[in-house]
Amino acid sequence: MATETLVVGAAICAALGLVSLQRWLMVSHLGAVKLKARAHDMLHPYRPELHYMRGPGPKWLEKHGGRFD
Numbered sequence: 001m002a003t004e005t006l007v008v009g010a011a012i013c014a015a016l017g018l019v020s021l022q023r024w025l026m027v028s029h030l031g032a033v034k035l036k037a038r039a040h041d042m043l044h045p046y047r048p049e050l051h052y053m054r055g056p057g058p059k060w061l062e063k064h065g066g067r068f069d
């Protein structure tokens with residue numbers, strides 16, 4: 001009886017250890033993903049001046065008579 005209790009207790013402790021290890025690994029992985037995203041943002045910032053529109057297109061000019069309001 002005492003041996004069974006000891007074995008069950010050891011199994012529970014081992015299971016709790018694995019759960020905490022799994023949680024630690026998951027949190028550290030998420031931290032690494034966030035760090036990688038921040039590094040990407042710093043090294044490759046969005047530059048809107050490279051993507052701006054240069055003015056109305058031909059369809060708009062045709063519809064509005066070529067005037068900018």
